[in-house]
Amino acid sequence: MSELYIRVAEDESEEPMEIPSEDDGTILLSSVAAQFPGACGLRYRNPESQCMRGVRLVEGVLHAPENDWGNLVYVVNYPKDNKRKMEEIDAASAVKVKRGFQKTSDLIVLGLPWKTSEQDLKDYFTTFGEVIMVQVKRDLKTGNSKGFGFVRFTEYETQTKVIAQRHMIDGRWCDCKLPNSKASPDEPMRSRKIFVGRCTEDMTTDELRQYFMQYGEVTDVFIPKPFRAFAFVTFADDQVAQALCGEDLIIKGISVHISNAEPKHNNIHQLFPNFPGGSASLAAMFDRSQYQFPSSHV
């Protein structure tokens, strides 16, 4: 690989900026995003066809076309073909999210037959409108259904229609309701860090970063180990973080819940049930640290 830097611009007419490559000749998307916050990929004009071509992106790594970046100027892609600058994206998404304009929610489906699968659910609810998420809650050991699940529709009208009636699913009457978990609008802290609940173990920090980049510049992603089904994502802008609080977002087909990173009840015993020296010393330590634990994630 001959070039250490490749030229990247926000637009073909703009002045390019040089972005460093990795030792293996790839470019990290995060390197691009460091200069172009919100970037989700690169494209370039193919000299032969004169068409724009996308650069291969695999798990946050951009690969040179034909194994050679050449002397081309690469153009930054933004999510949803959105060519606006990041400030506008931040403002727009923050406003849209806050306004809550007929946004759909996850619906809980109560009374499911034990045998009903997610495919069954999807098949059934698709008759009302486009479905973007279904889940059947199961016992993790046995895999048996707990008899309830969740569904999310694309259209708000579909959701309204579905809530309004009872549903005969695989021979049982079921109800769809707004879940209790989102009955009360959430807490008002203004942090740049959000709590991402209901994560699954296969969600990587990279994937979370990729996902949340669409809302604004992400400065940190933290997944506690061992796996505890939640993560923390920190944005550069607290407005973006706050706008997302209370949302249910769908990542890899799973509905995750966003809330403020500062817990309502700081139950440290939940985090460290067997802390040596007892809870008092731990509480004192926690207070002193002002939540600087883990240290790099305030």
Place this chain on the structure above:
DNA sequence: GTTGAGCGTT
């Protein structure tokens, strides 16, 4: 291997 109101491994 059961069951039938509920609320999603913080």
